[in-house]
Amino acid sequence: MPESNSEALVRFENVQKSYDGEVLVVKDLNLNIAKGEFLTMLGPSGSGKTTCLMMLAGFEPATHGEIYLDNVPINRVPPHKRGIGMVFQSYALFPHMTIGENLAFPLEVRKMSKSDRDAKVKKALDMVQLGAFADRRPAQLSGGQQQRVAVARSLVFDPDVVLMDEPLGALDKNLREQMQYEIKHIHDRLGVTVLYVTHDQSEALTMSNRVAVFDDGVIQQLAPPDVLYEQPENAFVADFIGDNNCLGGVVTEESENSCAVQTADGSNIRANKINIAGKGQKSTLSIRPERVIVNPEDGKVPNVFQAKALELIYLGDHIRTRMEVCGNDQFYVKIPNSSHHADLNKGDVVNIGWNEYDCRALDAQ
Amino acid sequence: MASHTEALKTADGISLKLSLQRSLRRKKRNALLLVAPLFLFILVTFLFPIFDMLLRGVENSITEEILPTTVVVLADWDPALGKLPEEEVFKAFTVDGQIAAKAKIISRLGKRLNYEKSGFSSLFRKTGRKLRKFDPEKLTSTYKENLIKIDKKWGQVETWALLHRESGSYTKSYYLAALDLTQNAEGNIEWKEADSRIYIDLFIRTLWLSCLITFLTILLGYPIAYLLATLKSKTSNLLMILVLLPFWTSLLVRTSAWIALLQKEGVINDTLVAIGIISDDSRLSMIHNSTGTLIAMTHILLPFMILPLFSVMKTIDPSYVRAARSMGATGFTAFRRVYFPNTIAGIGAGGILVFILSIGFYITPALVGGVDGTMISNFIAYHISTSLNWGLAAALGAILLALVLALYILYDKLVGVDNMKLG
Numbered sequence: 001m002p003e004s005n006s007e008a009l010v011r012f013e014n015v016q017k018s019y020d021g022e023v024l025v026v027k028d029l030n031l032n033i034a035k036g037e038f039l040t041m042l043g044p045s046g047s048g049k050t051t052c053l054m055m056l057a058g059f060e061p062a063t064h065g066e067i068y069l070d071n072v073p074i075n076r077v078p079p080h081k082r083g084i085g086m087v088f089q090s091y092a093l094f095p096h097m098t099i100g101e102n103l104a105f106p107l108e109v110r111k112m113s114k115s116d117r118d119a120k121v122k123k124a125l126d127m128v129q130l131g132a133f134a135d136r137r138p139a140q141l142s143g144g145q146q147q148r149v150a151v152a153r154s155l156v157f158d159p160d161v162v163l164m165d166e167p168l169g170a171l172d173k174n175l176r177e178q179m180q181y182e183i184k185h186i187h188d189r190l191g192v193t194v195l196y197v198t199h200d201q202s203e204a205l206t207m208s209n210r211v212a213v214f215d216d217g218v219i220q221q222l223a224p225p226d227v228l229y230e231q232p233e234n235a236f237v238a239d240f241i242g243d244n245n246c247l248g249g250v251v252t253e254e255s256e257n258s259c260a261v262q263t264a265d266g267s268n269i270r271a272n273k274i275n276i277a278g279k280g281q282k283s284t285l286s287i288r289p290e291r292v293i294v295n296p297e298d299g300k301v302p303n304v305f306q307a308k309a310l311e312l313i314y315l316g317d318h319i320r321t322r323m324e325v326c327g328n329d330q331f332y333v334k335i336p337n338s339s340h341h342a343d344l345n346k347g348d349v350v351n352i353g354w355n356e357y358d359c360r361a362l363d364a365q
Numbered sequence: 366m367a368s369h370t371e372a373l374k375t376a377d378g379i380s381l382k383l384s385l386q387r388s389l390r391r392k393k394r395n396a397l398l399l400v401a402p403l404f405l406f407i408l409v410t411f412l413f414p415i416f417d418m419l420l421r422g423v424e425n426s427i428t429e430e431i432l433p434t435t436v437v438v439l440a441d442w443d444p445a446l447g448k449l450p451e452e453e454v455f456k457a458f459t460v461d462g463q464i465a466a467k468a469k470i471i472s473r474l475g476k477r478l479n480y481e482k483s484g485f486s487s488l489f490r491k492t493g494r495k496l497r498k499f500d501p502e503k504l505t506s507t508y509k510e511n512l513i514k515i516d517k518k519w520g521q522v523e524t525w526a527l528l529h530r531e532s533g534s535y536t537k538s539y540y541l542a543a544l545d546l547t548q549n550a551e552g553n554i555e556w557k558e559a560d561s562r563i564y565i566d567l568f569i570r571t572l573w574l575s576c577l578i579t580f581l582t583i584l585l586g587y588p589i590a591y592l593l594a595t596l597k598s599k600t601s602n603l604l605m606i607l608v609l610l611p612f613w614t615s616l617l618v619r620t621s622a623w624i625a626l627l628q629k630e631g632v633i634n635d636t637l638v639a640i641g642i643i644s645d646d647s648r649l650s651m652i653h654n655s656t657g658t659l660i661a662m663t664h665i666l667l668p669f670m671i672l673p674l675f676s677v678m679k680t681i682d683p684s685y686v687r688a689a690r691s692m693g694a695t696g697f698t699a700f701r702r703v704y705f706p707n708t709i710a711g712i713g714a715g716g717i718l719v720f721i722l723s724i725g726f727y728i729t730p731a732l733v734g735g736v737d738g739t740m741i742s743n744f745i746a747y748h749i750s751t752s753l754n755w756g757l758a759a760a761l762g763a764i765l766l767a768l769v770l771a772l773y774i775l776y777d778k779l780v781g782v783d784n785m786k787l788g
Contacts, residue, residue: 059687079690080699092688096706105702106692157692 008032015065043214085154100134265327282364422759444526594678653735677711
């Protein structure tokens with residue numbers, strides 16, 4: 001993705017935000033969003049992601065720093081002059097207007113002629129397969145339909161950027177997944193720039209070109225979904241994205257690409273050196289459950305330990321097994337439900353192991 | 366699909382509808398029992414007296430009671446012919462009148478007829494006094510001559526015409542009086558003389574003041590309600606207590622406070638004189654007139670506007686306005702097109718509440734209204750407690766009730782009562 005400033009459509013520069021003058025909700029945010037990009041801000045609630053969205057939309061002033069839209073500073077531009085579409089979690093469809101009137105509203109305030117308006121509204125409604133619903137009231141539509149109307153309304157006036165604030169939060173799981181694809185397809189088709197806020201990681205991974213993981217007012221990592229999952233840069237991201245096993249320990253040995261970490265119970269683990277403070281310092285090891293091998297062949301992996309199966313949960317395509325290893329009894333292993341998978345029972349003791357590359361040594365938590 | 370569907374039945378063959386009804390019957394009976402005490406209480410202490418009171422607006426049995434035989438013989442007489450009734454009417458009146466005079470009830474009828482025409486009260490008192498001592502044995506002339514000798518009014522056709530008109534069990538005269546109308550000797554309905562017309566003006570003034578008060582409470586209450594609905598709950602709770610604070614003090618105290626503030630030598634005038642805005646001899650008269658009523662009632666009724674507005678505004682998602690602004694609407698357009706239409710339910714509820722309360726308001730206009738700031742309710746109270754003309758009071762009250770109902774129906778047609786939200 002383009003990172004140079006001139007190509008960025010939206011640019012946050014050293015943006016800080018505080019509501020009460022005591023706590024910074026957003027701490028020194030620098031972020032470039034390229035034209036046509038689908039960027040997701042992902043993080044737990046209270047991490048500052050929605051505040052960033054509100055600052056870009058113009059509903060909250062930045063305490064410090066500048067936001068640029070198309071290289072124009074917009075801190076002093078009122079919301080209605082920014083030309084940014086927005087989808088809210090509550091949809092914010094106007095209850096006293098029909099669907100058609102809702103969609104025509106942004107065109108009306110732009111003083112577009114009636115015939116142009118009707119054509120655009122029809123096109124936008126057709127885009128979300130709700131062409132027949134123009135005369136209904138929002139309350140007569142299901143949640144999923146209201147959601148689609150909200151998306152159509154945010155796009156009907158051809159904004160450069162569309163902001164989506166947890167737009168699928170109120171839908172049930174099946175509908176949410178369906179809508180994820182729908183929004184993704186609309187984005188692909190229109191090429192509009194989308195800034196999406198969610199706390200649902202699967203949503204972020206499914207839809208985005210890039211994901212910015214927020215915590216404590218800071219972007220912890222900004223990367224495409226696959227990189228984020230496979231190469232987390234710190235313990236927070238590793239733990240927040242996907243299933244993860246954490247083992248804490250102290251670095252005993254450090255080379256260019258690898259290191260050794262000793263856990264509290266004395267096990268020595270070879271790990272991929274990513275983000276450690278140095279020899280003698282604490283570190284968190286991150287190993288994905290699916291990268292753990294049960295009964296590895298001798299000499300194939302550098303890390304082999306004895307583990308005791310504490311709990312087996314049958315999940316259809318795999319069996320999620322909780323094990324005790326290296327002094328940690330919250331260690332999960334994903335055993336695929338293949339025709340020749342390891343047949344474990346509760347209480348069994350087996351050898352498990354993993355590659356040095358799959359075990360990432362990160363900052364202490 | 367089959368053209369007819371068979372009625373569904375439960376396992377033991379009873380119709381499903383019947384079975385459902387049976388199972389709900391118990392629930393309904395319980396609900397009825399729960400409201401029964403209050404319903405009975407209201408029926409006995411509220412609905413029945415109101416109905417009785419309204420009946421007084423048309424009820425007129427007094428003439429029949431006091432002059433039972435006169436009423437019967439007078440019925441055949443036609444006042445339009447312009448001739449006095451026959452001798453038998455005078456005789457019947459003398460007999461009835463003597464009985465009533467001895468029972469000391471004849472002056473009641475005089476008082477009743479005095480509402481229609483002044484002078485009747487004294488006429489009946491005088492006649493009663495004479496009839497009590499009257500002995501038919503010693504009668505030398507006709508009954509007619511005798512009565513005319515007692516008072517020459519008995520020789521006038523109008524006197525008998527009035528008695529004839531008011532001899533039925535029901536009368537429309539109270540309602541006519543309440544609308545500044547009267548019946549002339551020929552029985553035609555016409556306007557009262559211009560200087561004795563008061564009630565139409567009073568109704569118009571009451572409606573006008575109520576409209577003005579409603580409008581002022583909307584104007585003053587809307588921004589407060591908006592502030593309350595948008596502030597953080599901690600601050601808004603505190604402010605809400607301030608809005609509700611007046612309810613903790615008596616209405617009388619609040620009204621009296623306005624007297625202290627608004628009178629000629631009051632706080633506001635003193636302050637204005639002290640800072641030199643007005644001179645000492647041109648102090649504003651803000652009380653004992655309609656201005657006083659307007660100011661005091663607007664203040665007193667403001668919470669009734671703020672509360673429904675607040676509860677409606679509280680339910681308006683703040684993202685509506687944000688959405689409108691993000692779509693290119695200025696702050697004002699977003700308010701006008703999106704926020705305001707969603708508050709109409711609250712304006713309607715608060716408006717109808719304040720309007721109905723103010724149309725029947727009594728204490729405040731009585732204390733600060735003076736002459737041109739009194740409302741219809743003050744006159745109803747006057748006729749109930751001072752002039753004791755309950756029939757007129759009932760007629761005025763019934764007209765007021767009809768007005769409120771008419772406005773309510775109008776409101777329902779325009780805005781829809783279903784849209785009204787009280788929280």
